Amino acid sequence: MTQKDFDNIIKALSNPARRDILTWLKSPKTEFPDQCGHSEHGVCVGLIFEKAGLSQSTVSSHLANLHRAGLVVSKRQGQWVYYQRNEACINEFADYLKQTL
Amino acid sequence: MTQKDFDNIIKALSNPARRDILTWLKSPKTEFPDQCGHSEHGVCVGLIFEKAGLSQSTVSSHLANLHRAGLVVSKRQGQWVYYQRNEACINEFADYLKQTL
DNA sequence: TTTGCATATCGAGATATTACGATATAAATT
DNA sequence: AATTTATATCGTAATATCTCGATATGCAAA
Numbered sequence: 573m574t575q576k577d578f579d580n581i582i583k584a585l586s587n588p589a590r591r592d593i594l595t596w597l598k599s600p601k602t603e604f605p606d607q608c609g610h611s612e613h614g615v616c617v618g619l620i621f622e623k624a625g626l627s628q629s630t631v632s633s634h635l636a637n638l639h640r641a642g643l644v645v646s647k648r649q650g651q652w653v654y655y656q657r658n659e660a661c662i663n664e665f666a667d668y669l670k671q672t673l
Numbered sequence: 674m675t676q677k678d679f680d681n682i683i684k685a686l687s688n689p690a691r692r693d694i695l696t697w698l699k700s701p702k703t704e705f706p707d708q709c710g711h712s713e714h715g716v717c718v719g720l721i722f723e724k725a726g727l728s729q730s731t732v733s734s735h736l737a738n739l740h741r742a743g744l745v746v747s748k749r750q751g752q753w754v755y756y757q758r759n760e761a762c763i764n765e766f767a768d769y770l771k772q773t774l
Numbered sequence: 775t776t777t778g779c780a781t782a783t784c785g786a787g788a789t790a791t792t793a794c795g796a797t798a799t800a801a802a803t804t
Numbered sequence: 805a806a807t808t809t810a811t812a813t814c815g816t817a818a819t820a821t822c823t824c825g826a827t828a829t830g831c832a833a834a
Binding site for chain 3: 816
Binding site for chain 3: 616617618621628629631632633635636648650651652653
């Protein structure tokens with residue numbers, strides 16, 4: 573974890589909407605009760621969009637931000653793109669913060 | 674630690690200059706080698722200002738920000754104001770982040 | 775190949791953050 | 805009281821972030 577990585581991650585996390593999304597993705601089944609929109613690779617954008625109370629473009633932008641920071645990974649399957657947490661990155665960040673802060 | 678506390682803290686930490694200051698305050702003696710400017714209550718603003726490479730008002734503003742977030746405590750002694758880390762708050766934040774993120 | 779659905783990107787307006795110089799306040803010194 | 809030193813606050817310009825609607829792209833179905 574470089575300084576730059578850390579900087580990108582904490583900037584991503586400084587936004588409440590992005591933190592919410594990341595938290596929701598901890599428990600996809602309970603946070604997104606809909607039957608469809610789930611896959612082994614996470615939750616599709618549509619479900620997150622419905623829950624977020626923000627425009628589709630805004631949610632997509634937030635997801636792109638989380639993705640650039642490395643906090644989530646995405647996989648396209650057909651017309652859907654699924655997002656899930658990158659636990660390795662999240663844990664590495666939390667440990668780095670605990671150590672260096 | 675409420676959501677609001679957490680939000681204030683992570684916003685404060687999303688700025689690199691404020692993170693630098695907080696890190697410097699971990700090792701005051703080695704980071705601020707000057708003999709004076711130190712007290713049992715931390716490091717005076719002037720030393721932080723000299724090291725930061727930012728204007729005096731900007732540094733003061735950053736310190737006020739860290740203080741509002743609870744990450745540092747301050748004590749005036751004569752004409753000087755000393756700042757030091759609030760380790761309790763910092764640890765509580767790091768633990769909360771590790772748990773909830 | 776045309777239509778429709780899901781997601782991403784673009785451009786723009788609104789708001790927030792950062793940084794600065796100027797000035798105010800607080801305390802010590804003369 | 806006047807001056808000096810240390811820090812905080814104010815006003816403002818520059819930049820970044822957030823959000824949206826409009827539109828583009830990717831894929832599937834008809």
